[in-house]
Amino acid sequence: MMGPILKLENVVKNFTGFKLNGISFSLEPGYIMGFIGANGSGKTTTIKLIMNLLRLDAGEIKVFGLDSRKNEQEVKQRIGFVYDDNHFYEELTIVQMTKVLAPFYRNWDWSSYNQYVQRFSLPAAKKIKTFSRGMKMKYALAVALSHKAELLIMDEPTSGLDPIVRSELLDILSEVIQDERCSVLFSSHITSDLDRVADYVTLIHNGNILFSTSKEDLFERYSLIKGERSLLNSNLQPYLVGVRENQFGFEALVTDKEHALRLTGGKAVLERPTLEDIMLYCTKEQAV
Amino acid sequence: MGYLVLKDLLLQKKMLLLAFLYVFMFTFAFQGMGEAQLVTIISAVGYTFVMLGGAWEEKNTSDVLWNSLAVPKWKIVGAKYLAIPVYVAIVILVYGIVSPFMSLLRVPVRAMPLDLVGAVLGMVAVFIAASVYYPVYFALGYAKSRYWHFIVFFGVMISASMLPTLFPNKPEWIDPLFERLPELARGEAVPAALGVVFVILVGVSFFASLRLYGRREF
Numbered sequence: 423m424m425g426p427i428l429k430l431e432n433v434v435k436n437f438t439g440f441k442l443n444g445i446s447f448s449l450e451p452g453y454i455m456g457f458i459g460a461n462g463s464g465k466t467t468t469i470k471l472i473m474n475l476l477r478l479d480a481g482e483i484k485v486f487g488l489d490s491r492k493n494e495q496e497v498k499q500r501i502g503f504v505y506d507d508n509h510f511y512e513e514l515t516i517v518q519m520t521k522v523l524a525p526f527y528r529n530w531d532w533s534s535y536n537q538y539v540q541r542f543s544l545p546a547a548k549k550i551k552t553f554s555r556g557m558k559m560k561y562a563l564a565v566a567l568s569h570k571a572e573l574l575i576m577d578e579p580t581s582g583l584d585p586i587v588r589s590e591l592l593d594i595l596s597e598v599i600q601d602e603r604c605s606v607l608f609s610s611h612i613t614s615d616l617d618r619v620a621d622y623v624t625l626i627h628n629g630n631i632l633f634s635t636s637k638e639d640l641f642e643r644y645s646l647i648k649g650e651r652s653l654l655n656s657n658l659q660p661y662l663v664g665v666r667e668n669q670f671g672f673e674a675l676v677t678d679k680e681h682a683l684r685l686t687g688g689k690a691v692l693e694r695p696t697l698e699d700i701m702l703y704c705t706k707e708q709a710v
Numbered sequence: 711m712g713y714l715v716l717k718d719l720l721l722q723k724k725m726l727l728l729a730f731l732y733v734f735m736f737t738f739a740f741q742g743m744g745e746a747q748l749v750t751i752i753s754a755v756g757y758t759f760v761m762l763g764g765a766w767e768e769k770n771t772s773d774v775l776w777n778s779l780a781v782p783k784w785k786i787v788g789a790k791y792l793a794i795p796v797y798v799a800i801v802i803l804v805y806g807i808v809s810p811f812m813s814l815l816r817v818p819v820r821a822m823p824l825d826l827v828g829a830v831l832g833m834v835a836v837f838i839a840a841s842v843y844y845p846v847y848f849a850l851g852y853a854k855s856r857y858w859h860f861i862v863f864f865g866v867m868i869s870a871s872m873l874p875t876l877f878p879n880k881p882e883w884i885d886p887l888f889e890r891l892p893e894l895a896r897g898e899a900v901p902a903a904l905g906v907v908f909v910i911l912v913g914v915s916f917f918a919s920l921r922l923y924g925r926r927e928f
Contacts, residue, residue, distance in 0.1 A: 499780040503778050513720075513770075514720055522717040
């Protein structure tokens with residue numbers, strides 16, 4: 423398949439009090455895209471539009487080069503999903519639940535499924551309602567990875583999980599990508615997870631895409647600069663994305679780090695920002 | 711689609727046991743209804759299965775699951791209609807066990823014997839009730855349609871009790887009809903027409919449900 427595995431073009435969705443405002447981004451095959459944004463920024467809305475759980479008001483969404491609405495069944499055969507909330511029947515065991523949903527995937531692989539269930543130590547005979555949050559997420563992941571999905575859509579899958587389980591999940595994602603079996607769209611407000619695994623990052627804020635680029639380009643573009651408050655001057659202003667001052671000094675996110683450092687006379691310190699820093703400063707600037 | 715019906719049965723395991731209790735209680739409650747008793751019990755308990763099926767979906771927000779899977783909406787909707795005869799068959803089976811058991815224990819209650827006419831009328835009553843309920847359920851979900859559910863439920867109870875009065879004596883056409891279905895020869899136009907009306911009602915209900923469900927967002 424040539425071209426992006428996922429492509430959103432000028433996607434609009436209107437709600438009372440919120441609008442997804444003509445968002446566009448794409449994901450190339452074989453990569454993990456981190457989809458970051460604050461709570462209420464539009465991440466889940468975007469994912470629901472991709473999954474056809476919501477109707478588009480305008481724009482186009484293509485998955486595997488196919489229109490996601492016109493080719494809904496074909497597209498969904500090739501997508502695995504893991505949502506923040508559990509939607510499996512809590513009164514059923516995983517044996518019963520899987521028995522019911524597996525037949526709907528033409529590429530269902532019982533061997534893979536059983537391997538994941540064993541790896542995650544999921545109890546077969548207990549009802550899903552007895553599972554911890556981490557176990558429910560692992561079950562969702564086992565299902566998502568057991569039908570040869572080419573695209574994994576994950577909506578805040580690590581939210582509420584302990585660091586050990588989160589690390590386990592991220593290791594599995596890395597394995598899946600290394601085998602080049604899958605691409606992943608991973609929405610989260612826990613940017614430290616995406617710092618670790620994401621190849622591309624898309625930031626959404628108040629229904630608008632602020633950037634969608636490779637993580638490499640992102641860290642090339644932005645830098646943290648720290649120094650005494652006296653170093654802040656008007657010449658530096660065009661390069662500042664956002665600044666925080668306190669009695670000890672300032673910290674700012676800048677573009678063109680070399681030029682910014684020169685303007686401080688080399689007295690400031692440059693640091694590699696985290697995704698969280700970039701997200702905070704970029705969204706704070708938008709709020710202003 | 712069979713797996714979706716299986717899912718409903720797995721979820722309603724406890725209801726399968728409660729069906730025995732409901733049939734027992736309703737037999738007491740409706741013993742003065744004469745021949746309407748069987749139809750009313752089948753329709754009330756059968757419709758309870760229908761309603762609880764929707765409640766389970768709401769509790770687990772499973773619409774998000776099924777609409778994320780590669781399951782066409784017509785299968786999601788169709789499975790609910792397909793489950794109706796399964797539920798009714800279960801209720802009939804339960805009644806077939808409870809009724810003679812009560813006689814055996816000499817429980818002082820009049821339980822009408824299980825017969826084909828009563829069973830069929832009970833099935834028809836549940837289908838009609840579900841056909842009225844499901845479009846609203848699929849349009850709004852269980853929580854927002856629950857008032858409509860209660861209207862339909864009590865409507866079923868009252869209407870079902872009146873159904874046998876339409877046929878106070880077993881009509882002559884019943885046995886030949888069931889022997890020669892679906893042949894619709896002259897002289898059997900009325901039951902054939904009723905059958906057609908029934909099929910049209912269920913068909914209209916199904917397509918309305920499908921249309922309304924297709925418009926929902928999750």
